Amino acid sequence: MGTNPTKAMDNIYCRCRKEAAKYNDKLNSREGAAELLGVSVSSLADYELGNTKVVPVDKVVLMADLYNAPEIKNYYCTNECPIGRNTVPKLEIEELDRLTIKVLSSLRFIDDIKDKLIDIAADGVITEHEKPALEEILRALDQIAVYSQELRLWAEKTFK
Structure with missing residues (x-):
């Protein structure tokens, strides 16, 4: 698989991984990221392609930490968590x-x-x-x- 997934680039998990790859080359590929996250490559692909309805919360926290992307947690809480999506405000990282x-x-x-x-x-x-x-x-x-x-x-x- 190439290092620039076009289908998944609108997905926050993929975008944050690719941004983090600027500082950690292992994150350039799903294979490297999957190894660091302790998931299969196909599971990570499913997260990044939106094939998984709800990404496991422990993996969301791991991705947010590994990618230095706390916005992943807010995204999860406001979009995927059945409680949070009705109670947690959507946040944006601005300058x-x-x-x-x-x-x-x-x-x-x-x-x-x-x-x-x-x-x-x-x-x-x-x-x-x-x-x-x-x-x-x-x-x-x-x-x-x-x-x-x-x-x-x-x-x-x-x-x-």
Whole structure:
């Protein structure tokens, strides 16, 4: 088999392996990667060609570590895991300057969020009138959490 699989290049497992091959020549081929992952070549081919409905989670973790590609874990959780795909936000690895802007932008209104939350919680009761404001606060906090996770993902990839 050649070292540039055209059919699988849209697959995250293949893309990340090929990117990692720039630093570890053994990952240039499925044979070398399969050996390092402890799977058969045909199993790795099935993962990379999308023939396996759900890649075993232990192999996902191994690939993410071996390829220095933490985004594989997020992909698995948001696309393949039956629980995660409904609860885990999709993250993107972007450049640090772009991530910084997103984080700072989401924090711009933190004092306003804090004040609104104090007002809502002050009497210990959330009224029907306060529910929309609480939902808005929760959306803003969720967005801050997503940007924080994206920054963590960037740091994991950069400093490993």
